[in-house]
Amino acid sequence: MSKKTQKTPEKKPAPRPEPAPKKAVDPRMHPIPLKVEYDDKHTNDFRGDVKEVGFHFAGYEWSSKEQQLLIDLHYDQLYYWKLAELSKMGRGFLDGELWGTQCPRCGDKFFPPRVNCWRLDEELQRTDWVRLEPQGHVHTFTIAGWSGKSSLKRLPFVLAYVVVDGCKTAIANELRGVKPWDPEFKMPVKVVWAPKEERRGVITDFHFEPADGWKPGPMNPEKERIKELCAPVYEWVKTLK
């Protein structure tokens, strides 16, 4: 007798499992897309098709007196920087719109965006996206005469911390359209976007400039001092290749 035809003792069919109750999703949870396809690709727009080479030996140096060896090693890395739930902000940069977030309960508004409220008693209340007016005022600022490799050629520049559109936080970005010695605390500024084809979805897609109608005050000893400190920086930048 084959197993197939073997009679099994009559048995009450097991009750069908109840459909799992639909779990209530805690509205504070950030949704996670199951799958993301990036169909609008601009991967070669800015530097061309970057080739990763990993470890690359560029040479070596030997000290015959001290018997010491130094090796020139280059190592590169292309990052896939997923903005995920912050994509609204990045898309806004590309489109020339400034998006921050706001807690629907306490009303605090943030730029750069915080995805959850910062008040402990709000227990990670998720914030809502809000479009911000592209204007604000300078909270503090500095005049940079030195920077990272990527920014040396644009020295000296002013980095200003700006409170945008009544946010509870300040964002740092370059303040242009003003001599480095002319900015003032609390001065009103506006957001100015890079040309559309130059935008990359990042914070440097915009910079600040003085609000229309703002005029710097007259030269004073502190401004003269800053001007004097900037002079050699201008000269040094000219020597960069």
Add this chain to the structure above:
Amino acid sequence: MHLEPESMIANCIVETQHDIPDFHLRNLQFMVYSHFSVHFGKQLAPEWIVHDHLGLVGVPHFRIENGGNTGGSALYAAFLAVKSGMFDVIGVAGWETMDNVSQSQGSEFIALASDTRYEALAGGIYPIYYAAMAHKFMKENGLTEEDFALAAVKNRNNAVDNEKSQWYRGEYQQYKRDLTIDDVMKSRLMSYPLKRYDCCLMSRGGAFCLITSEEWAKKHADGRYVVIDGAGLSSCTIRAGDRLNFPGWTEMYGEGYPDMTEFAACRKSGEDAYDMAGIEYDKALKSIDVAEIHDAFSSSEVQIYKALHWCNKDNIREFVREKRTFMGGDLPVNPGGGLMGYGHPVGATGIMSAVECYYQLTDLTPKKHRSSKTYVKNANTGLVNSHAGTGTSISNFIFRRP
């Protein structure tokens, strides 16, 4: 400096054995490694190399990374581990190899420890963030560039008495050895109001110290140990622009604090350390005899004076101008040279500060330094401060002579 990390730490352990002859490698029950940036070393988990090459296989170990406060945090971890009763003898070893890359690349590496979605992309590096904070602090407290420069002059000139300091050694020997305010004012603009001499050095270096139970210390290091009487660790926002109205601070210290001018995590961790050590805040200045604090920038040293309750808005100008923190002042600060003098090899820094303070409280300074000029005689209480980010993580310790 030309040493691989395992050799730096080996040298430091050998020197510790000179100071505490009863200390042997076999005593080590746990190792806490202190290292900030794997970028500089082109090496992930570099502590595995150091640990292995010290011969310590089998001994438990881990690494602490907490920005500029990596050293202080490693000390804190070792302190907790002894307090827990689990271990009696812990080695804390830290290093950094920042000269593996160019200065401007190094500046950008360190800026990767800011929120890279924002400031770092906009061209910000740490001296720029600190300058923006210092600029507002300077205005609101009636200070000048020259006031900040005093700290730079003091620490670099102290460092000339410390032959282990970077400012004393190698390529830096060609620089002027007795700096003046004028030298600082004339040095290159880094970011207003900070000039080159207002900023610490980028360094290769290592440090080691032992954290033990008091019983072990009494038995094996009599006359050569200090007691950690207070320890505090606190945190703040990564972006300075996020602390204008942060509820966690405003509910503790009031509206408008810390803004971008005060180091709230320094105040909080300092208060916690003072509480533990039984020091009243308004008597802190009188209660402490010597301090090694995190002068990554001359301005931050001055900001720290205020955060630690040594002065307030009303008297900070006089406090600085009367040179209260110089050798011979009522609270000498950074007699070892500070970060501007001995350098800032991040993972080693907080440990070096602790070791310098230990030298003062065990009277080893005249032996360790080139002379007694930077020795604070009869010091009984010391403060060690370690500081990260834009004030994002800060620890403070109170050391006492037993």
